[in-house]
Amino acid sequence: MPVIYFDYAATTPVCPQAVDAVVDALAHFGNPSSRYPLGREAAQRVKSHRETVARALGCTPQEVYFTSCGTEGNNWAIRRGVELNRRRGRHIITTAIEHAAVLETCHDLERQGYEVTYLKPDRQGRIDPQDLSAALRPDTALVSMMLVNNEVGSVLPVAQCVKLVKACDKSILFHCDAVQGFLKVPYSMASLGADFVSVSGHKIGAPKGIGALMVKKGVRLTPFFTGGGQENGMRSGTEATAQIAGFAAAVEATMAQAHRLQRTAAIKEYTLQRLREAIPQLEIITAGDAPHICAVTLPGYKSEVVVRVLGDAGVCISSGSACHKGKPSHVFAALGLPKPWLDGALRLSFSPASTREEAEALVSALKQAADTLFTTLS
Numbered sequence: 001m002p003v004i005y006f007d008y009a010a011t012t013p014v015c016p017q018a019v020d021a022v023v024d025a026l027a028h029f030g031n032p033s034s035r036y037p038l039g040r041e042a043a044q045r046v047k048s049h050r051e052t053v054a055r056a057l058g059c060t061p062q063e064v065y066f067t068s069c070g071t072e073g074n075n076w077a078i079r080r081g082v083e084l085n086r087r088r089g090r091h092i093i094t095t096a097i098e099h100a101a102v103l104e105t106c107h108d109l110e111r112q113g114y115e116v117t118y119l120k121p122d123r124q125g126r127i128d129p130q131d132l133s134a135a136l137r138p139d140t141a142l143v144s145m146m147l148v149n150n151e152v153g154s155v156l157p158v159a160q161c162v163k164l165v166k167a168c169d170k171s172i173l174f175h176c177d178a179v180q181g182f183l184k185v186p187y188s189m190a191s192l193g194a195d196f197v198s199v200s201g202h203k204i205g206a207p208k209g210i211g212a213l214m215v216k217k218g219v220r221l222t223p224f225f226t227g228g229g230q231e232n233g234m235r236s237g238t239e240a241t242a243q244i245a246g247f248a249a250a251v252e253a254t255m256a257q258a259h260r261l262q263r264t265a266a267i268k269e270y271t272l273q274r275l276r277e278a279i280p281q282l283e284i285i286t287a288g289d290a291p292h293i294c295a296v297t298l299p300g301y302k303s304e305v306v307v308r309v310l311g312d313a314g315v316c317i318s319s320g321s322a323c324h325k326g327k328p329s330h331v332f333a334a335l336g337l338p339k340p341w342l343d344g345a346l347r348l349s350f351s352p353a354s355t356r357e358e359a360e361a362l363v364s365a366l367k368q369a370a371d372t373l374f375t376t377l378s
């Protein structure tokens with residue numbers, strides 16, 4: 001059975017270029033910390049890969065530190081950021097629609113005595129910068145705001161909010177979880193202005209287990225891991241050379257795709273149009289600002305049942321972030337949706353490789369599920 005995949009926000013297929021890069025790196029197995037030629041060759045490769053990722057991020061290679069994933073980058077920036085700014089205060093500002101990697105970190109810090117303000121979104125999942133301005137306090141140490149919401153596709157006004165925060169006090173640190181925005185919406189580190197930016201490889205065709213944290217020059221972040229002093233003393237542990245190579249290759253392959261954002265947006269728009277035409281019960285929660293994510297609902301249905309039925313038919317969609325593992329989505333709840341809408345909420349996410357034929361298969365499967373399940377769930 002062919003797989004029809006519309007869950008690219010959860011993960012992406014590893015692109016052929018990344019596969020080749022990983023295999024090649026596994027053959028060149030030297031430890032970058034070793035002093036002999038095999039080790040020096042590995043170190044040079046890592047240096048080159050770092051430069052590739054830095055170009056994509058719009059920063060210097062010295063500002064890029066490889067991590068295992070976006071979750072690690074988020075934890076490192078937030079936990080060490082508030083520690084760095086502990087003399088300023090113990091107040092954190094974030095949004096109610098952040099990824100669990102940010103929210104659970106903030107919840108843990110609350111248990112340690114920090115106070116966290118959670119900014120609420122509007123009905124489309126957008127955050128008003130004026131709400132952030134009103135939340136700032138003399139003891140605010142750090143602000144964490146994602147670039148693209150992973151469940152509804154809203155693009156948050158990070159650059160505007162960074163300017164607002166820094167105008168209030170330059171010492172307030174600003175972290176941005178850009179995992180869903182990296183190479184999906186146009187931005188650079190210079191345009192965002194954040195002190196910390198987290199990204200992940202498996203959202204752009206790289207293997208799982210690799211990401212990066214950008215730390216702005218001049219910010220004295222302390223290490224999250226200690227040991228042998230790799231990553232310029234900032235993240236100890238032998239470098240994951242194969243994953244790093246795959247990450248850099250995926251970055252290059254993605255950037256080489258002309259009009260990728262336009263193609264993705266076009267197939268999303270086509271899919272939403274066809275869903276509206278074919279399934280009268282379906283409602284659009286939000287078309288999403290980002291080109292690759294939108295959210296719909298079948299009010300009165302159970303999204304987990306719909307996801308399972310479509311999965312059995314070879315069509316992959318989700319009821320929210322893969323990290324929820326079947327639990328209700330805090331993002332959809334934060335939008336203030338009516339309960340029937342909340343129960344039937346579904347996320348669709350796309351790539352430049354998504355086709356109209358796949359969209360038609362999705363529409364057909366979702367229509368059949370709606371027609372079949374209606375009498376059971378109404």
